[in-house]
Amino acid sequence: MGFDSVYSLLNIGKIMAGPNSIESIKDLVAGYSAQSVVIITDQGVWNAGLIDRPKAILEAAGVNVKVINNTPPEPTVAEVTEIFDAAKKYECQMIIGIGGGSSMDVAKIVAIMLNNILSLKDLLNKASVERRGVPTLMIPTTAGTGAEATPNAIVLVPEDELKVGIVSEKMVPDCVILDPTLTVNLPKSITAFTGMDALCHAIECYISKKANPLSDTFALKAVGLIARSIRRAYNEGGDLDARHDMLLGAMFGGISIATSSTTAVHALAYPLGGKYRIPHGLSNAILLPHVMNFNLDVAQDKFKDLAVAMGIEVDGLSNLQAAEKMIENLYSLIVDLDITFSLKEKGISESDLDGMVEAAAKVTRLLDNNPKPMTKNDMRAIYQKLL
Ligand SMILES: NC(=O)c1ccc[n+]([C@@H]2O[C@H](COP(=O)([O-])OP(=O)(O)OC[C@H]3O[C@@H](n4cnc5c(N)ncnc54)[C@H](O)[C@@H]3O)[C@@H](O)[C@H]2O)c1
Ligand SMILES: [Zn+2]
Numbered sequence: 001m002g003f004d005s006v007y008s009l010l011n012i013g014k015i016m017a018g019p020n021s022i023e024s025i026k027d028l029v030a031g032y033s034a035q036s037v038v039i040i041t042d043q044g045v046w047n048a049g050l051i052d053r054p055k056a057i058l059e060a061a062g063v064n065v066k067v068i069n070n071t072p073p074e075p076t077v078a079e080v081t082e083i084f085d086a087a088k089k090y091e092c093q094m095i096i097g098i099g100g101g102s103s104m105d106v107a108k109i110v111a112i113m114l115n116n117i118l119s120l121k122d123l124l125n126k127a128s129v130e131r132r133g134v135p136t137l138m139i140p141t142t143a144g145t146g147a148e149a150t151p152n153a154i155v156l157v158p159e160d161e162l163k164v165g166i167v168s169e170k171m172v173p174d175c176v177i178l179d180p181t182l183t184v185n186l187p188k189s190i191t192a193f194t195g196m197d198a199l200c201h202a203i204e205c206y207i208s209k210k211a212n213p214l215s216d217t218f219a220l221k222a223v224g225l226i227a228r229s230i231r232r233a234y235n236e237g238g239d240l241d242a243r244h245d246m247l248l249g250a251m252f253g254g255i256s257i258a259t260s261s262t263t264a265v266h267a268l269a270y271p272l273g274g275k276y277r278i279p280h281g282l283s284n285a286i287l288l289p290h291v292m293n294f295n296l297d298v299a300q301d302k303f304k305d306l307a308v309a310m311g312i313e314v315d316g317l318s319n320l321q322a323a324e325k326m327i328e329n330l331y332s333l334i335v336d337l338d339i340t341f342s343l344k345e346k347g348i349s350e351s352d353l354d355g356m357v358e359a360a361a362k363v364t365r366l367l368d369n370n371p372k373p374m375t376k377n378d379m380r381a382i383y384q385k386l387l
Contacts, residue, residue, distance in 0.1 A: 003212060007214060036065075076156045149254030162362070208369040
């Protein structure tokens with residue numbers, strides 16, 4: 001059967017990848033004739049010493065470097081605004097985001113706001129963005145959100161207890177450095193959570209109603225890389241090959257998002273992050289197998305493709321059997337990564353579920369792309385399994 005919809009992908013301008021590719025930061029910045037740059041990062045990345053080298057390389061090349069290192073995890077509107085105000089004072093010609101999705105998302109928003117007369121509130125209210133931001137370089141240190149490749153940035157709106165996605169093609173970064181040496185000391189639990197987030201991106205984009213030949217290519221490749229290396233990256237953090245696979249897989253997941261979209265896993269994760277501050281990757285990890293189980297009857301063929309991409313033996317199996325094996329594999333993966341979290345640990349009980357369902361049902365941007373319509377009762381039943 002042919003493909004009858006129009007689809008598109010606006011991709012990153014330049015990608016430098018491989019061990020020690022961080023050295024190329026000097027040339028990338030010189031390519032934009034930037035004399036003055038702002039690095040946006042967070043305390044964890046700063047304390048891990050990951051800013052020292054890029055900062056020294058740039059300063060040795062005569063570039064003026066200012067570092068903002070107080071990005072909080074999963075930042076709120078007020079926190080992003082505060083960082084924008086600080087960055088604005090420095091009059092830089094380039095914004096460099098170094099860290100996980102939190103730092104990169106803030107860097108993407110700051111760059112856009114520096115070049116447009118728009119407040120963060122305007123952006124959250126879906127005001128159209130006229131101009132690209134100041135040039136951006138993203139250096140992911142988790143693997144990860146794939147934010148280095150997406151047109152999205154996510155901000156927590158505390159009064160609505162919801163995370164809101166800002167989406168604009170103008171926000172796709174200009175350049176990216178994928179250096180696995182920066183991720184070898186990523187703590188185990190963060191390796192597990194962010195790796196599962198990347199796997200969710202790839203799987204969801206593959207089964208999404210917006211899936212297309214471009215996203216399929218990147219999503220299947222991402223699933224293969226992540227499936228073969230996530231356990232190794234978790235158990236042997238210093239394994240550079242596994243870390244390399246994870247960084248590539250995470251970026252391919254991000255590229256899939258840029259042309260397809262995530263679905264019900266991410267929609268149901270939004271209230272967990274927005275109200276209960278459960279980390280993004282953890283929320284998605286615990287939801288993934290249950291949501292795929294829900295989709296089983298409409299997505300068997302695609303689940304079989306995913307099973308093959310994961311290296312699961314499917315010879316002689318029907319599509320349904322292969323699909324079931326793929327879902328079993330997702331359940332065993334979260335066990336292997338020691339993800340045993342239940343919602344009760346956050347004090348969530350039966351009486352909270354209706355509120356969570358109402359909040360998740362608002363995320364129609366993603367729910368509408370799920371291959372099977374999800375009613376509020378369906379959502380409740382899935383949350384119930386996580387109690
Ligand atoms: N823009 C997008 O397309 C997109 C996609 C998915 C998620 N997100 C957003 O990204 C955010 C989550 O990002 P995340 O999961 O990457 O986590 P994060 O950026 O919040 O980082 C998690 C923790 O890991 C630490 N850390 C990061 N790299 C490290 C390293 N190499 N060594 C030691 N510590 C390190 C950080 O200091 C932080 O404490 C959420 O706000 C989420 O909504 C955005
Ligand atoms: Zn995600």
